[in-house]
Amino acid sequence: xxxxxxxxxxxxxxxxxxxxxxxxxxxxxxxxxxxxxxxxxxxxxxxxxxxxxxxxxxxxxxxxxxxxxxxxxxxxxxxxxxxxxxxxxxxxxxxxxxxxxxxxxxxxxxxxxxxxxxxxxxxxxxxxxxxxxxxxxxxxxxxxxxxxxxxxxxxxxxxxxxxxxxxxxxxxxxxxxxxxxxxxxxxxxxxxxxxxxxxxxxxxxxxxxxxxxxxxxxxxxxxxxxxxxxxxxxxxxxxxxxxxxxxxxxxxxxxxxxxxxxxxxxxxxxxxxxxxxxxxxxxxxxxxxxxxxxxxxxxxxxxxxxxxxxxxxxxxxxxxxxxxxxxxxxxxxxxxxxxxxxxxxxxxxxxxxxxxxxxxxxxxxxxxxxxxxxxxxxxxxxxxxxxxxxxxxxxxxxxxxxxxxxxxxxxxxxxxxx
RNA sequence: CGGGGUGUAGUGUAACGGCUAACAUUCCUGAUUUGGGAUCAGGCGACUCAGGGUUCGAAUCCCUGCACCCCGACCA
Numbered sequence: 001x002x003x004x005x006x007x008x009x010x011x012x013x014x015x016x017x018x019x020x021x022x023x024x025x026x027x028x029x030x031x032x033x034x035x036x037x038x039x040x041x042x043x044x045x046x047x048x049x050x051x052x053x054x055x056x057x058x059x060x061x062x063x064x065x066x067x068x069x070x071x072x073x074x075x076x077x078x079x080x081x082x083x084x085x086x087x088x089x090x091x092x093x094x095x096x097x098x099x100x101x102x103x104x105x106x107x108x109x110x111x112x113x114x115x116x117x118x119x120x121x122x123x124x125x126x127x128x129x130x131x132x133x134x135x136x137x138x139x140x141x142x143x144x145x146x147x148x149x150x151x152x153x154x155x156x157x158x159x160x161x162x163x164x165x166x167x168x169x170x171x172x173x174x175x176x177x178x179x180x181x182x183x184x185x186x187x188x189x190x191x192x193x194x195x196x197x198x199x200x201x202x203x204x205x206x207x208x209x210x211x212x213x214x215x216x217x218x219x220x221x222x223x224x225x226x227x228x229x230x231x232x233x234x235x236x237x238x239x240x241x242x243x244x245x246x247x248x249x250x251x252x253x254x255x256x257x258x259x260x261x262x263x264x265x266x267x268x269x270x271x272x273x274x275x276x277x278x279x280x281x282x283x284x285x286x287x288x289x290x291x292x293x294x295x296x297x298x299x300x301x302x303x304x305x306x307x308x309x310x311x312x313x314x315x316x317x318x319x320x321x322x323x324x325x326x327x328x329x330x331x332x333x334x335x336x337x338x339x340x341x342x343x344x345x346x347x348x349x350x351x352x353x354x355x356x357x358x359x360x361x362x363x364x365x366x367x368x369x370x371x372x373x374x375x376x377x378x379x380x381x382x383x384x385x386x387x388x389x390x391x392x393x394x395x396x397x398x399x400x401x402x403x404x405x406x407x408x409x410x411x412x413x414x415x416x417x418x
Numbered sequence: 419c420g421g422g423g424u425g426u427a428g429u430g431u432a433a434c435g436g437c438u439a440a441c442a443u444u445c446c447u448g449a450u451u452u453g454g455g456a457u458c459a460g461g462c463g464a465c466u467c468a469g470g471g472u473u474c475g476a477a478u479c480c481c482u483g484c485a486c487c488c489c490g491a492c493c494a
Contacts (some may be wrong), residue, residue, distance in 0.1 A: 009444085010455095011428095011429065011430095011444085012429080012430085012441095012443070012444090013428090013429060013430050013431095013443080015429070015430085016425095016429090016430070016431090016486090016487085017424085017425090017485095017486050017487055018486095018487085019487065020489075034486095036486090037486060037487085053425070075420085085494075089494065090494080092492080092493095092494095093492085093493075095494095098470080107494095110494085141493080143493075144419060144491080144492060145419090145488095145490090145491090145492085146451090146470085146489085147488085152493090164454085193459085203494095220493095256455045288422075296433065335453060336452070336453090337452095366452095366455090367452060367453085367454085367455075368452070368453040368454060368455095369452095369454035369455050369456075370454085370455045370456095371453090371454085371455090372453080372454045372455085374455085374483080376454090376477065385453080387453070389441085389453075397453095
């Protein structure tokens with residue numbers, strides 16, 4: 001897109017009411033707009049990043065058998081009463097509202113009930129299982145204290161997948177696959193090296209749940225981790241005297257263990273029959289016996305993930321997006337406004353579009369310094385500069401966001417870099 | 419929800435209880451510039467979060483509310 005048509009502008013200074021690095025950089029770059037505490041709108045650039053992340057997650061979920069759908073935001077009170085999670089004394093961060101006829105509805109804060117209830121309509125035989133539906137969705141939680149920019153909001157966008165398996169064995173097979181898929185996601189968005197599969201407290205049906213914790217000072221969790229063996233344990237679990245025996249089964253090398261703050265970018269959980277029981281979600285096995293479905297849940301917060309990437313990958317000049325989540329593949333920056341330069345840049349812009357390469361074209365008549373500062377702040381990984389100087393040699397200047405040096409090359413060569 | 423802090427042009431800041439609320443930036447006009455947020459000249463833009471009180475006089479002091487930030491609790 002042409003930058004002259006992008007209505008957002010960069011700012012020199014971050015608003016005084018944002019102290020987190022992610023919010024400061026994202027607001028300065030024109031990625032997000034704060035509505036109220038913990039609630040942000042995603043501007044064109046920000047939406048591009050969310051879409052990139054969404055697609056990576058979608059690909060990885062589909063690869064392990066996930067089926068995308070969309071559950072409603074408004075939730076039926078009766079459904080939630082079945083699992084005893086409607087009562088404000090049980091769940092205190094519901095957003096609830098009233099219908100004209102006086103009935104009450106809630107705004108989803110999670111999805112187990114909706115999925116269990118829907119699947120009950122369709123699952124009746126062992127032939128119907130396993131099944132792995134998921135959705136991307138806005139989630140609402142009336143947090144007592146939202147914080148850290150987009151890391152912990154009252155409204156946020158997440159992916160939630162639920163696994164419905166015949167039994168624990170089948171469940172565990174998928175659970176392992178999901179763990180690998182999650183690792184792929186975090187590797188692809190560029191934070192894999194700092195993200196640990198972390199043991200956390202489980203529930204009735206398993207000793208542990210697993211969190212994907214990314215080591216980062218902005219995090220609100222503390223993990224104990226063994227860098228060598230890529231193992232980690234959440235502090236809550238580590239400190240719990242009841243779990244001492246369990247921890248010994250993990251064969252972590254205590255001498256290598258470090259303690260650091262971390263951001264929970266994803267988690268996976270064995271639910272067992274916790275929800276299939278209240279919803280009477282059963283199937284007939286080969287012998288015709290009624291059997292409870294065995295469930296698991298798998299979540300990733302997309303906004304939080306985007307914020308984590310910014311926290312980790314930025315420098316004094318701005319954001320440094322990894323290739324896979326950058327709002328554009330290349331930032332084409334035109335310097336100067338003489339006719340030859342403009343037509344050279346316009347042609348390059350058209351060529352890039354023809355090749356389906358996503359390009360942000362800075363066609364504004366501004367001074368070089370301002371354009372470079374904007375470009376660094378926005379953080380697209382590759383920059384093409386076209387100016388009178390480069391056009392005289394019929395070349396393009398190519399610079400990576402992570403590198404200080406640039407290189408002059410022919411347009412065809414430059415395209416190959418992307 | 420407990421504790422602490424802060425609310426002043428779009429943004430960042432200043433202003434002793436006292437003159438027309440100042441400066442920078444953004445934006446608009448013009449000139450000179452044109453490879454790392456240029457320079458000069460001019461201009462627009464604020465009933466100082468809301469409501470009440472003290473005072474001859476309040477952005478400034480007091481009370482109430484609201485909003486935002488931070489620490490803690492919570493995070494099924």
